[in-house]
Amino acid sequence: MTIETEGLIKETPLATALSERYLAYALSTIMSRSLPDVRDGLKPVHRRLVFAMRQLKLDPKSGFKKCARIVGDVIGKYHPHGDAAVYEALVRLAQDFAVRYPLVEGQGNFGSIDGDNAAAMRYTESRMTMIAQALLEGIDEDAVDFRDTYDGEEEEPIVLPGAFPNLLANGASGIAVGMATNIPPHNAGEIYAAAMHLIKHPNATTKELLQFIQGPDFPTGGEIVESHDTILQTYESGRGSLRLRARWEVEQGRFGTWQIIVTEIPYQVQKSKLIEQIASLMDQKKLTLLADIRDESTDEVRLVLEPKNRTIEPEVLMESLFRATALEGRFAYNMNVLDAKAVPGVMGVKAILRSWLDHRYEVLVRRSQHRLGVLDRRLEILQGLLAVYLNLDEVIRIIREEDEVKPVLIKTFELTDLQAESILNMRLRSLRRLEEEAIRHEFDELSSERNDLMALLNNESLCWKKITQQLKEGHKLFGSGPLGKRRTIISGEPAPVDVVEVLEEVEREPLTVILSNKGWIKALKGHNLDLTTQKFKEGDHLHMFLECQSNDRLCIFGSDGKSFNIKASDLPKGRGDGQPIRLLIDLANDAMMLALFVLDETAKYLLASDSGRGFIIEGNNLSTDRKVGKQLLNLKDNEKAAYCLPVQGDYVAIASTLGKFLIFPVEQIPELKKGAGVILQKLGKAKPKFMTIFASEEGLMISDKSRKRRFEELQDFVGNRAGVGKKSPNWLRG
Template sequence: MSRATQPANDTVRPVNLKDALSERYLAYALSTITARSLPDVRDGLKPVQRRLLYAMLQLRLDPQGGFKKCARVVGDVIGKFHPHGDAAVYDALVRLAQDFAQRYPLVDGQGNFGNIDGDNPAAMRYTESRLTTVAMALLDGIDEDAVDFRDNYDGSDREPVVLPAAFPNLLANGASGIAVGMATSIPPHNAGELLSALAWMAGRAATALQPTAEELLKHIKGPDLPTGGILIEPETTLLEAYRTGRGSFRLRARWEKEDLPYGQYQIVVTEIPYQVQKSRLVERIAELLGQKKLPLLGDLRDESTEAVRLVLVPKSRSVPPELLMEQLFRTTDLEVRLPLNMNVLDAAGTPRVMSLAEVLSAYLAHRMEVLVRRSRYRLAKVEDRLEVLEGYLKAFLDLDEVIRIIREEDEPKPALMARFDLTERQAEAILNLRLRNLRKLEEMELRGERERLAAERQDLLELLADESKRRARLKEEFQAARKQFGGGALGRRRTTLAEAPVVSLEALEEPVERYPVTVVCSRLGWIRAMRGTIENPAEIKYKEGDSERFVLRAQSSDKLMVVAGNGRVYTLAVDKLPSGRGHGEPISLSIDLEKGVEILDLRVVRPDGRLVFATRKGFGFVAEEKEIEAQTRAGRQVVNLAEGDSLLGAFPVEGDHVALAGSNHKLLVFPLAELPVQARGKGVTLMKLKDAELADLKTFDPAQGLTWAGNGNGKGKRLADVTPWRGARATTGRMAPPGFPKSHRFG
């Protein structure tokens, strides 16, 4: 459009692209967090779930009523409250009905709603649904001004901001979701245990401090999953997770041993971990069995019907069942990590990570607010009815006069108000009565109803005036809900807590033939294991443009430790390395080494060995090799590097003292005992360095003296007395002795 043809009220203005993108992305992120991914701490629901339940309530799909097609429910939700795709709404509806996904299903489904194998549900035109008793508890009191309502997306209807939630849905059913820059993952818990804890909290004084995780765990025993399983975490782990709102739990399948004739046996898995698809689990076990990576397992059969029954046949009857299962737990999804990240929206709509005590306290505060609002609503209804009853009683004294006024007066309302001293509300109620109802008025019934309502009004006034009475009322409600939802097949705890049996790692591994090998790793990262001992490393051939870096003598049964420059440690089995024929393979095929990260060290793991990890900025600590051994390709983060810092190396402990050399040509010696022993961390300050870096480190025995290589002449030197360079850890040291290498390195 040309300047001449632009409208007079042109509002186009120049904006920096960076500012425009930031503003729009922030709006998108907030929308994703608050309106899609994170649940509300009060009712434990996301907006689509809340709208589903409210739409089904409007359709009168209560547990005593009939079912309706899910397509009808989805249509109402989309048309009235949730203008998104029907697939997303139906997926949410299906999940609320799956008893293997929801600990306490909120939707009673009729038809094919999928199964634990991961099969898809039928189309919504075939399935039917209605609300469950648990869902009705969440909606209880919604028509009694218990919660706020807001306009729907087009202003044509009203929807609840939150549900009254007479059931602790957030923790009972759990939640999961991924937003922009944050996520939530809350496993399901046992409702009976939650309600027991809430009743105990409600019974405490209002001024009492927030309960501790230790106090709450006397009632709540940990996650209780719809698919059962066994939780094998110590109580200390549970305490820390619930105290901080973050953590993870190890969950194992439940199994039992079935004896067969002639001393044979088989193992039957009856419960698999939460959110693990059984079909994929069976495929994975069969794949590992075909690859001969499960040497203790002979066969696998899936004999499941509606109940899970996986039959595992050992290769030999002499194989201990605990050992076989331990191997499967370590290699398959028969054991999983259950994450806990209680990131939710608080009552103000702000996302934050809450502890268990904070979540329960927020729910308790919500129920207190609902109780107050419902009590005020009921009080208003009672007072309105009492006012009407007073009018009826006045009219009852002279019904003939009431009838005369209605028949003869042109304006009967003011005449009634003047004759019987009535309020406008009372006169309106009398005029709205049918004549036959007027004749049926009985004074005793009216007075009895007035007395009952007057007593109820007094109770409501006392309840609203006294917080201790409100807390007592909440305690009664929680105890009643516990009786309703904490018993029977639905309320019985399904996930048990136990300790994992101690099984030797060596027993799980296949025996490896032991013979000497030479491990070669080039500067470009190509690794191989050459059989035998190579006396002259110069004879080893490398690819063009490559050269020698690490040449190690080892045994085929050994393990190697790879120390990377980013502070991660990886473990390699020598017998799994490519053979010495050719130039080997890139080490990145065996470990997940980030691109551009340098390998600082490659060494044979010593069972009782220790290493000193040191950074160039002078931080470090001692680590036991057996404690930092990695179990996966991803390795293990051992050194937490500060910004601008880098790992100098991992130095073997071969003495009881540490010698440090700085790039400022200073030397410091102190006892190794001054360094902490840990499996991960930043460490402590080794040497105070100003405008310099740590250049080298060495452990030694002072009785043997401190040695270093010569300045390029091939002759080493030895410092017999290191007393002048002794000092406390984290000091600056003093200038190195004459003859110390200009490279500031010991060798």
């Protein structure tokens, strides 16, 4: 701090100061932590781990070293973060169920597909795999740029040479600030083939590249069940999602019995948690087609699923499990990566391949230029050494007699400083005739190699030919054999399997849903129950009840204009107090429940507010899986929803609190998906006292105790929507 700035206080608006600091944090997270580089497919922590292992000489043929030693070097020299986070990154690179092509070979307990944690880093050992070595190939040959580490004492590579297509082969996932990435692993052999095709046909489309890259290839296998068009759209845009299922087979038993064997589970699903989920759903009687599940896994996954009875079709049983459990899931694509200029962006598969190939081209040119410099230096030395053999006696004389040997040698034989230094450092044993022949042979070989390098650097097509040869070698190493064999099957969209009828037969049982005035809900088995014997909490009483089936979906419509859905099977059962409804749905504290009914998605309903506005909505629009509900009726200030009525008739009857009665045809009300609705009756300062929908041929009945009024008796009150209506009849005022 200088004298001029000491004690200086600079006033800055808080918003400006916060935005500057938050932006700096966001950029740091995006560029230095969460997003991979498109060139080598690594995040900084993974790159530093691989580089540190190289510095420790942990190549595939060397011995193992303790992971604690590796983590210590990484956090001490390159990555100033917690050791736990660095060790977790190291462990993941060694797990063959987490990464398709491990970069680390582990020795010891590195966790399992069951979700078991790895042993502490003081117990485990590791070294690099051949794939990690391929990523580093050429790093000593000026293939990439280096930068100072955080403390300025070491240097680290900005990016690795990346002879292996790591980004697509192993994928990546991460959450930054304001953005995220999620890239699945792919088959390396397919990537190499697609890259070679792109070199030969630079204008190839994504559709052409997908003739080679079929889709994701997860380390845990599984089956992708999506159409080719969906996969194409996902790979073109870099965004989308694909359905991934477990693989299974039917194993026949004695006397016509059978069981299902699950041999592969979806990627990133922990087997132990999957079994817990299925067992829990069985206890809740939500998997009524399944009798038992057993884990008979060894090194390979083997989950045994037993059906309730042998008459159930295996496809139906599996479809019910796919719908309810993690045996089926979706992998969301978000190919968000850092390009060569460290700018984040979402790339399609062609752009990713193109960026990787451009990086390989740059690496080839830089390595060639570095090799050319090495050759020029060596050839210069060899020329000087050959001059020694041609004038050996004179060189010996100069060395023996001259005080300043080096300048005299340079002047006498027109040598460079490097040549003179090499001659002076030469051993006497090198003066043999045999050595002269070896130097001439080496000079000829290096001269030939230099000519080849010059030709390569001056011809772009030769560079791409060389890269193609490197890709073929990579394909042979990593794209074939057991490691390169595709594990995930790519199938089309599965044939629809209707499990509803089967589930209804197994699950269907009569229930009576009881809702108390204070919002406690429960379900009792059976219909036509005597509800007068039901007991409630002190001060509470019956508000409404509903007879339904256990597989019905119930709809609740609240005074805030929202619809909520609950599965009848999810309701607490028994003769206790039940459960507060607000634990099942996020109904506002100031909102009331106006209606509780079995949702019929093919039916229509009239939604109306207490200001006399409303519209008709189809039942499927009342359906929602969100606990917070679905806003359907838009309300103004001091306005509430008042009615949710099934449209079972052709006329609407409305009576206001100021004694006006109006009947008009249902067809005058518009159908909407949501909104504020239209005026049903002009109420002024009044509120609707009564609203119903009735069939004209059956007549209108106000209550069970009243007389049914024929439509002919109501003609004086029939008008159009948005009318005021006429004075209510005496039989309606009571």
